[in-house]
Amino acid sequence: MTVDTVGRFERALEGLDVGLERVPAAEATDRIETIVQEPAVGAPLPFEGVALPGSVTTAPTNRELEAAETGVTPVGFAIAEYGTVAVESTADGAEPISLYPERHVAVVAESDVVPDISAGFDRLADGFADGRDSVVFATGRSATADMGDLVHGVHGPGDVHVIVLEDR
Amino acid sequence: MAQRTRSQQADRIRNLLETEGEAIHSHASASNARRYETYGATDDLEALRTDARSIKEDAIGRLPDLIDTVREAVEANGGTVYVADDAADANAYVSEVVRTGTEENGIAGDGETPSVVKSKSMTTEEIDLNDALETEGIDVTETDLGEWVLQVADDTPSHIVGPAMHISRPEIAELFNERFEPDEPFETAEELTRFARDHLGEHIREADVGITGANFVVADSGTITLITNEGNARKCAVTPDTHVAIAGVEKLIPTLSDLEPFVDIIAKSATGQPISQYVTMLSPPTDSPTLDFDRPDDPITGDGDGAADVPSGADGTGDPDRDFHLVLLDNGRMDMREDDQLRETLYCIRCGACSNSCANFQSVGGHGFGGETYSGGIATGWEAGVHGQESAAEFNDLCTGCSRCVDACPVKIDIPWINTVVRDRVNRSGESESYDFLVDGLTPDLEEGGLDPGKRFFGNIGTVAKVASATAPVSNWLADAGPVRAALEHTLGIDRRRDLPSFQRESLVDWFEGRGGEATSKKRAAEPRAQRGGVEASSKRVERAGSRADADGDGAALDREIVLYPDVYTNYVDVDRGKAAVRTLEALGVPVRVPDLPESGRAALSQGMIATADRQASELYAALAEDLDAGRDVVVIEPSDLAAVHREYERLLPEGSVERLRANSYEICEYVYGLLENGADPETLSTGDGAEPVAYHSHCQQRTLDLEAPTVAVLERCGYAPETSSAECCGMAGSFGYKREYYELSMDVGERLASEVEGAETVVASGTSCGDQLETLLEREVPHPIELLAPGGYRA
Numbered sequence: 001m002t003v004d005t006v007g008r009f010e011r012a013l014e015g016l017d018v019g020l021e022r023v024p025a026a027e028a029t030d031r032i033e034t035i036v037q038e039p040a041v042g043a044p045l046p047f048e049g050v051a052l053p054g055s056v057t058t059a060p061t062n063r064e065l066e067a068a069e070t071g072v073t074p075v076g077f078a079i080a081e082y083g084t085v086a087v088e089s090t091a092d093g094a095e096p097i098s099l100y101p102e103r104h105v106a107v108v109a110e111s112d113v114v115p116d117i118s119a120g121f122d123r124l125a126d127g128f129a130d131g132r133d134s135v136v137f138a139t140g141r142s143a144t145a146d147m148g149d150l151v152h153g154v155h156g157p158g159d160v161h162v163i164v165l166e167d168r
Numbered sequence: 169m170a171q172r173t174r175s176q177q178a179d180r181i182r183n184l185l186e187t188e189g190e191a192i193h194s195h196a197s198a199s200n201a202r203r204y205e206t207y208g209a210t211d212d213l214e215a216l217r218t219d220a221r222s223i224k225e226d227a228i229g230r231l232p233d234l235i236d237t238v239r240e241a242v243e244a245n246g247g248t249v250y251v252a253d254d255a256a257d258a259n260a261y262v263s264e265v266v267r268t269g270t271e272e273n274g275i276a277g278d279g280e281t282p283s284v285v286k287s288k289s290m291t292t293e294e295i296d297l298n299d300a301l302e303t304e305g306i307d308v309t310e311t312d313l314g315e316w317v318l319q320v321a322d323d324t325p326s327h328i329v330g331p332a333m334h335i336s337r338p339e340i341a342e343l344f345n346e347r348f349e350p351d352e353p354f355e356t357a358e359e360l361t362r363f364a365r366d367h368l369g370e371h372i373r374e375a376d377v378g379i380t381g382a383n384f385v386v387a388d389s390g391t392i393t394l395i396t397n398e399g400n401a402r403k404c405a406v407t408p409d410t411h412v413a414i415a416g417v418e419k420l421i422p423t424l425s426d427l428e429p430f431v432d433i434i435a436k437s438a439t440g441q442p443i444s445q446y447v448t449m450l451s452p453p454t455d456s457p458t459l460d461f462d463r464p465d466d467p468i469t470g471d472g473d474g475a476a477d478v479p480s481g482a483d484g485t486g487d488p489d490r491d492f493h494l495v496l497l498d499n500g501r502m503d504m505r506e507d508d509q510l511r512e513t514l515y516c517i518r519c520g521a522c523s524n525s526c527a528n529f530q531s532v533g534g535h536g537f538g539g540e541t542y543s544g545g546i547a548t549g550w551e552a553g554v555h556g557q558e559s560a561a562e563f564n565d566l567c568t569g570c571s572r573c574v575d576a577c578p579v580k581i582d583i584p585w586i587n588t589v590v591r592d593r594v595n596r597s598g599e600s601e602s603y604d605f606l607v608d609g610l611t612p613d614l615e616e617g618g619l620d621p622g623k624r625f626f627g628n629i630g631t632v633a634k635v636a637s638a639t640a641p642v643s644n645w646l647a648d649a650g651p652v653r654a655a656l657e658h659t660l661g662i663d664r665r666r667d668l669p670s671f672q673r674e675s676l677v678d679w680f681e682g683r684g685g686e687a688t689s690k691k692r693a694a695e696p697r698a699q700r701g702g703v704e705a706s707s708k709r710v711e712r713a714g715s716r717a718d719a720d721g722d723g724a725a726l727d728r729e730i731v732l733y734p735d736v737y738t739n740y741v742d743v744d745r746g747k748a749a750v751r752t753l754e755a756l757g758v759p760v761r762v763p764d765l766p767e768s769g770r771a772a773l774s775q776g777m778i779a780t781a782d783r784q785a786s787e788l789y790a791a792l793a794e795d796l797d798a799g800r801d802v803v804v805i806e807p808s809d810l811a812a813v814h815r816e817y818e819r820l821l822p823e824g825s826v827e828r829l830r831a832n833s834y835e836i837c838e839y840v841y842g843l844l845e846n847g848a849d850p851e852t853l854s855t856g857d858g859a860e861p862v863a864y865h866s867h868c869q870q871r872t873l874d875l876e877a878p879t880v881a882v883l884e885r886c887g888y889a890p891e892t893s894s895a896e897c898c899g900m901a902g903s904f905g906y907k908r909e910y911y912e913l914s915m916d917v918g919e920r921l922a923s924e925v926e927g928a929e930t931v932v933a934s935g936t937s938c939g940d941q942l943e944t945l946l947e948r949e950v951p952h953p954i955e956l957l958a959p960g961g962y963r964a
Contacts, residue, residue, distance in 0.1 A: 157399075
């Protein structure tokens, strides 16, 4: 994937007040460690050589999920145009882990950042063909204006960080 | 439902203007402004809209097949599909699912009452699901913040997207402080939101069943799409082990790839966001583990016998604990599908852009501009289809046909036409009223049934104007007299506070004939430039000039001949703008004819009198056929008449006639723009000094036809610096502003426009109604742009 696409992704995220960091896989664990606010829960990261920091609880209990400040999940792909990350409904709980805690840390491989929504739908179609047919396009932070002014962090996270694994 | 009287309706609108108007306006107009911005920044917007529409056309066309397809897909996933005929059927099914689920699994949480959490769904509002569930002893909590505010306030949605748009923050704070008695009173949106998050979070964690709507349902994969900004739909769908999604059958689209344009456009049209925060595509039951907060020490990924063993998440059957039901609601939709006029309503993706772009909606909101459930422009179609015509009749007249929603709609639904059709049907279903005799003589028409006398009057305004003009100035004095105004108000509903048009004794057609008709126009058009506006040139000099012009190739303009359309207002009321148009065209070298032509049908359409409009359209086409054959251009001054030809005639005339008329008819300033582009000399007109400021209000239908730009360009070419208005509409829209029940609303809308332009020394407007409204509000002359440009200017 070209640097431009990630650059475009970064600019879109800036507009959404979402931070993006590019790190080599070897440094990812350390970077995640500095971003998470404890208690933290996570879904296992499927990237070779990248592990969740020890402080992040995987396979959390219901109590741990409820109490978590941060949820760390991998995302299947990202759409640069809108700053969107595609979270899959996997059995290890990526969907609730990305949704319940106040802070969501999304980890994506650079090669999985696609330029626009059309390319996103191509990836989605591939996933559907492979049986991954429940996906959330999450863009920025949960928001509402229903109480009269714009407020972030309503039912979903009010704080989102994206880690792009440069060498994946 | 009984129709309100005029004064009851006036009272109701006044009350809404006072209580909900301000909050609605600030929210709806902000969404509308963001929509313009986002639409403007989207390169392929038109392609997206076209795609979206054709997918919907196709899907509605083969809806029965799609229902079969989605049933197979959902069942293959392990879920259930239920097609509910009507509200009672749907409600009974959902109640049964909740009852069975809680019997099998036990009731979650501490209580003994089954509990349901809901994500915002207009479809469940349509069937009054909450009431039905509560009657069955089931606890229901809305989790969308706006919907929850309404639940606490025991109120109803006033907007398809922002249901509680009409309640301001201080009002919400007051409501919540009273109801929940917090230690520290709530004040900020932040405090209110945090409280709601905690309170509703608890309900979601303890709920037995989650109920959502669905923005789209992909038939061949059984994927429901939920589009939200808050995240509550995701929580309702994935937290409890039972999920019920309720969607109108029209939400079905064939395949995943059909979803793309909708995902791309829905937030843009709804709130002006490039995309919503959460576009959730679920093919339930999903692999995502269910969450049981009653068992805090269990891992969310199950106890070893469930989905945790399948971490790939791709087994296609989902978490075995999950139960999913898709309820597809008919409730009149399959009949709408058979109805050639209402079918388009089913293409609606419920974005609310029609509401936001509607000047009347911005003032009164959905409680004035909506039926039992749906609100705004498209609500007429929905209410007529799902709740019946009476529900639509209540607010149908609030659509003035301004057409500002036409460009806003992401699926290109002709919303004003749906409103016209329903108005026509309502007209025909009415009881005959006792004042018919008063207008019978004046208003011969094809409409049967008890058509409201006011509607008959305005729908036949051409006949009225003819009589009034023939008897002017007596008719004007009479119309201004107190007793007559009282009678007009009583019988026809014409508000006595409104200035009536002043009919001219000499119509434009008579004036044109009186000055020598076509022959004189030819001479004037052929006059050498230096002589124009001065002493009449001799006919010999004119001939010489004409042949010279032809010889040196400067005679292009002379090859054109124009039929200037004398619409009712130009012909009888605003004759000056007609004269200005004639003088301008002649000065630019084009001869004009002003024949006595039939009405366009525009006035009749506004009143929902389709048969009358149909007849008039045919008569007008017949009267113009020879001119069209002779290659003459038809130039129209009143934008709403041009809009009838360009937009509505396709519903009234054969395709070939419409194409012919459409291709050869122009708005006056558009035509002048064309002449200037082809070498006509603007110096023969009244020009400014290069930067003379002028405030310009186009006209709602003119803007929909993309004809604001040519007028702006002509003004610029002629030395003016036009500043265009951004208010959607003047609030007058033909007869609308005259009617007693809408007087206050018309003024409220008008004030927004007036406050934009009041600082300008010169204000011009293209439409008659717009001009009238602005003249009333600004208390000064507001000419048509052509009057500003005509040789000698509008004060000449």
